[in-house]
Amino acid sequence: MKVVRAKFAGACYGVQRALDLALRSVADGQGAHTLGPLIHNPQVVQKLADQGVTEISSIDEVSAGSSVVIRSHGVTPQVMRSVEATGSPVVDATCPHVSRAQRAAAQLAQQHGTVVVVGEAGHPEVEGLVACALERTDRVYAVTSADQLPADIQAPVGIVVQTTQQREALDSVVAALRGRGIEPEVRNTICFATSQRQGAAADLASEVDALVVIGGRNSSNTTRLADICKERCPRTYHIESVDEIDPAWFAGAETVGITAGASTPEDQIDAVQRRLEQL
Structure with a gap:
């Protein structure tokens, strides 16, 4: 056979970078936490725990003297502010492509007032993208297909994409909006x-x-x-x-x-x- x-x-660049940053954070013997799994790989998360990088689900679980590693999928701006307020060292392992998408979501919200995030609602990356846009507008929609678009959506509209989405999902949403006479500004943030x-x-x-x-x-x-x-x-x-x-x-x-x-x-x-x- x-x-x-x-x-x-x-493993892509963003994942390897997150792993390197997490392990570097415990190299001096200090503890480190990740808010949620650093990456979506249970075996790797367990190996990190064995080396001193433990997963927590709440900021209240941060141990004194330990650093907090932001997972590769990123967090919401509100969570980041809360982490920084603890006074613990913060290691931002957010994938640079995710960070770029977050900035795009915020900019589109500021410029257009309506933002469509093409991505899976509830996924941590999408939650972060939605939250970045919600800081500037209340008209933010996370969709994975054109039929999830709200019936009353109106121009102007900005579109940002979960970095791991397929191009077909983005194209279908854009086509649906154009079919309604809306020409959206698209930031194609799908990772290469x-x-x-x-x-x-x-x-x-x-x-x-x-x-x-x-x-x-x-x-x-x-x-x-x-x-x-x-x-x-x-x-x-x-x-x-x-x-x-x-x-x-x-x-x-x-x-x-x-x-x-x-x-x-x-x-x-x-x-x-x-x-x-x-x-």
Whole structure:
């Protein structure tokens, strides 16, 4: 059985930067907390905890003398102000692409008064984008498809996008608004690394008999990769760790592909590849 890895797969710059900053924050022996998971990868989050970077769910849980690491998905402006008010050292590990999207959301709200965030409501990155816009207007809508747009939306409208969204979702929302006679100002804040990984995954899924997608089930970009692959390769399996692999999945398969979400480090991909090559 031939095992082929996607041309672009695994941890992106923003994730690696967040990991480096988090580990650097405990290098001097002091403790560090992350507000929520630093990245959406349970295995990595557990490794960080073993090295002194522990996850907390509330600012009230911050230990004296510990630093607070802002997760790669970013936080709302209100949360950031609350963290800074604790007096604890703050390590901002927000992905630079997410920070750019947050600035765009605030600018569009200031300029247009109505902002559409193309992204998954409830996702921490989207919550941050919405909150940045809400600081300047009360007309902010998070949608994942055109049919979620409010019926009474009026121009002028600004659009910002969750960094891990597919371009098709953005295009459908823009087309729907234009169909209503509204020409929105679009800030395409989809991360290039995300687009690369989605394109490479789609290409690979069209060429293999079965495919394994590696990454956290709580990771929206990994889940989206799995959806993209399953459309082209029905025998697509989303796993978080090598232990989940079932050899029966690959019965009769001559070629198996591997891809991984942007929160999946290289060692996890290598472990899966070695296991598949042993089958």
